[in-house]
Amino acid sequence: MKVLHTADWHVGRTIRGRSRAEEHRAALAQIAEVARDRAVDVAVVAGDQFDVQAPSPEAEQIVWSALQALAEVAPVVVVAGNHDNPRRLDAVRNLLTANQVHAVGQVQRPQDGGVVRIETGSESVAVAMLPFLHHRSAVRAADLLDPQRGDAEYGASYNDLFARYSHGLCRDLGDDELSILVSHVTCFGGARGGGEREAHSIERYCVDPRAFPGQLDYVALGHLHLAQQVGSAPPVHYSGAPLMMDFGESDKPCSVNLVELRAGRPASVEVVPVTTGRPLRTLRGTLDEVMELPAPDDEPWLRVLLSGAVPAGVAETVRGHLGEGVVDVRLESREEAQAVTGGERLGTPPQELFGRFLAEQQVADERVPALFAELIDEEFQQSGEDPTGSETDGSAGATGGGEVRASA
Numbered sequence: 458m459k460v461l462h463t464a465d466w467h468v469g470r471t472i473r474g475r476s477r478a479e480e481h482r483a484a485l486a487q488i489a490e491v492a493r494d495r496a497v498d499v500a501v502v503a504g505d506q507f508d509v510q511a512p513s514p515e516a517e518q519i520v521w522s523a524l525q526a527l528a529e530v531a532p533v534v535v536v537a538g539n540h541d542n543p544r545r546l547d548a549v550r551n552l553l554t555a556n557q558v559h560a561v562g563q564v565q566r567p568q569d570g571g572v573v574r575i576e577t578g579s580e581s582v583a584v585a586m587l588p589f590l591h592h593r594s595a596v597r598a599a600d601l602l603d604p605q606r607g608d609a610e611y612g613a614s615y616n617d618l619f620a621r622y623s624h625g626l627c628r629d630l631g632d633d634e635l636s637i638l639v640s641h642v643t644c645f646g647g648a649r650g651g652g653e654r655e656a657h658s659i660e661r662y663c664v665d666p667r668a669f670p671g672q673l674d675y676v677a678l679g680h681l682h683l684a685q686q687v688g689s690a691p692p693v694h695y696s697g698a699p700l701m702m703d704f705g706e707s708d709k710p711c712s713v714n715l716v717e718l719r720a721g722r723p724a725s726v727e728v729v730p731v732t733t734g735r736p737l738r739t740l741r742g743t744l745d746e747v748m749e750l751p752a753p754d755d756e757p758w759l760r761v762l763l764s765g766a767v768p769a770g771v772a773e774t775v776r777g778h779l780g781e782g783v784v785d786v787r788l789e790s791r792e793e794a795q796a797v798t799g800g801e802r803l804g805t806p807p808q809e810l811f812g813r814f815l816a817e818q819q820v821a822d823e824r825v826p827a828l829f830a831e832l833i834d835e836e837f838q839q840s841g842e843d844p845t846g847s848e849t850d851g852s853a854g855a856t857g858g859g860e861v862r863a864s865a
Contacts, residue, residue: 458498458499458577458580458582458635458717458718458719459495459496459497459499459715459716459717459718460495460497460498460500460501460582460637460675460677460714460715460716460718461488461491461492461495461499461500461501461527461531461713461714461715461716462500462501462675462677462694462696462714462715462716462719463488463500463501463502463503463639463696463698463699463713463714464502464503464504464505464538464678464679464680464695464697464698465503465504465538465679465680465682465696465697465698465699465702466481466483466484466485466502466505466506466507466520466523466678466698466699466700467505467507467508467540467700467702468485468507468508468512468519468520468523468682468701469507469508469512469513469516470505470508470682471510471566472703472737472758472784473784474784475609475758475784477700478515478516479698479728480733480734480735481519482519482701483521483733483734484700484731484733484734485519485523485526485699486523486526486733486782487699487731487732487733487837488523488527488528488699488713488731489523489527489529489530490677491713491715491729492527492530492531493530493818496530496713497530497531498531498575498580498582499531499532499533499575499577499582500527500528500530500531500532500534501533501534501584501637501639501677502524502527502533502534502535502536502679503536503537503538503639503640503641503677503678503679503680503696504536504537504538504539504540504541504588504589504640504641504679504680504725504854505538505539505540505541505641505680505782506524506535506538506541507520507540507542508526509515509540510540510541510542510545511542515679519859521827524553524554524556524558525558527558528557528558532557532558532559532575532756533556533557533558533559534558534559534560534573534575534584534586534639534691535553535558535559535561535590535643536560536561536562536586536587536589536639536640536641536679537561537562537563537588537589538588538589538641538679538680539591539641539680539686539783541589542560542562542564542673543562543563543588543589544562545561545562546560546561547560547561547562547563548572550562551678552661558685559573559586560656561586561588563588563589564587564590564622565586565589567585567626567628567629568627569585570586570593571585571587571628572584572586572626572629572630573586574845576614580724581634581635582635582636583631583634583635583636583637584636584637584638584639585623585627585630585636585637585638585639585673586638586639586640587619587622587623587625587626587638587639587640587657588640588641588676588848589640589641589642589643589680590615590618590619590622590674591836592611592615592662592758594615594618598628605763606723609838612662612663613821615662615663615664616655616663616665616668618663618666619664619667619668619680620721621662622657623638623640623669623670624670626831627670628673628842630670630673632670632672633720634720635674635678635718635720636670636672636673636674637673637674637675637676637677637718638670638673638675638677639676639677639678640676640677640678641678641679641680641681642661642662642664642680643663643664643665643680643681643865644664644665644666644678644681644687644688644693644846645663645664645665645666645687646666646687646688647681647685647687648681648685649682649683651683652663653833654659655681659752666687666688666693667688669688669691669693670691671690671691672691673691674692674718674724675691675694675716675726676688676691676692676693676694676696676720677696677714677716677722678693678694678695678696679695679696680695681695682695682698682702682706683695683697683709684696684697684710684712684714685697685859686726686730689761689855692723692724692726694714694716694726696712696713696714697709697710697712697713697714698710698711698727699711699712699713699731699734700731700734701734701736701737703737704737704739704760704785705737706737707737707739709733709756710730710791711730711731712728712729712730712775713728713731714726714727714728714729715727715728715729727753728842731857735755735756735757735758735782736755736757736758737757737758737760738753738757738758739759739760739762740759740760740761740762740779741761741764741767741789742764743763743764743765744763744765744768744771744774744775747761747763747773747775747778747779748774748778751782752778752779752781753779753780756782757782758782758784759779759780759782759783759784759785760784760786760787761775761779761785761786761787762788763775763786763787763788763789764788764789765789766823767822768824769822769824769825770822771786772786778821807829807833808826808829808830808833811826811829812826
């Protein structure tokens with residue numbers, strides 16, 4: 458029995474506001490191609506098909522088309538992840554089932570769709586489906602207000618609930634049949650890829666690999682974006698994400714798992730690279746150093762971290778040299794400015810205060826303070842006050858001067 462295991466598509470994810478729809482289409486098409494070329498018997502998608510719970514029509518079109526493409530090769534099993542809307546997935550279950558896609562948004566009893574059996578020729582496999590469990594399923598609001606309880610205790614409650622669900626789903630699975638559990642959760646010992654939702658990766662949301670029943674031949678997980686094995690009895694695997702989701706994943710490979718199951722033998726797992734996405738790359742250096750770099754020819758998304766003083770409009774300068782793939786330009790480090798009280802600022806000319814601000818922000822561009830001085834002069838002329846704070850006529854008092862500084 459050949460199983461394709463994929464997860465964490467995050468369709469709809471943008472990068473600094475730039476669409477990645479074409480990347481998602483290409484990556485999911487490559488996954489379907491792997492399924493065809495390797496003649497898989499079943500495909501499992503372990504959660505986070507979407508990036509947000511209210512996806513755009515374009516994101517829905519991409520996901521439903523990808524599931525249909527997989528279903529043309531073999532039956533597909535899908536569970537909801539923490540980014541998905543479980544009710545939204547359950548609402549289309551009947552339509553998906555009619556197209557060989559078995560989906561579960563919320564936990565179901567085995568006889569109500571929580572377990573499906575898929576037959577291909579002389580082989581069959583039982584697939585238990587356990588979608589993402591929110592922490593509120595295990596811990597009440599009153600518990601969170603109890604000062605005597607901490608994260609470790611909440612995490613134990615979550616782990617216990619998850620284990621009860623997983624064992625309950627698998628209680629009727631025979632030891633003599635091939636069996637898989639598909640879920641979306643963080644396992645202790647798993648390495649993060651860098652783009653996961655932090656709030657759902659903390660100790661309160663972690664489970665012990667021993668929470669999965671030992672008779673399973675394979676556990677297919679989603680949530681951590683790096684392909685890895687986190688348990689051996691049963692074998693517990695993450696497939697990794699098909700795209701680098703953010704710059705924290707710049708050095709992480711993208712992949713799916715191809716699993717071969719045979720009765721009485723350990724599962725054979727092959728990590729298959731997914732290579733269609735644009736790379737995410739971070740460049741560091743002074744502005745002069747960055748401007749000496751050649752424009753990349755592999756169309757990466759670029760984050761540029763600059764050191765030293767920079768002129769105004771530096772982002773457009775960098776983008777003009779390195780191309781439209783530059784989505785983020787910022788200063789990599791700066792010393793924290795010392796706190797200055799309001800009393801220390803009293804009586805200081807606005808131009809000097811603005812000059813201090815530019816120095817703190819490492820903005821070295823003589824045009825900016827010159828423009829600021831010009832604007833200040835216009836404001837003072839309109840208010841009847843000079844830049845030193847002395848009044849040129851009797852129409853502007855102390856309050857007027859304060860308002861001028863605020864507008865400037």
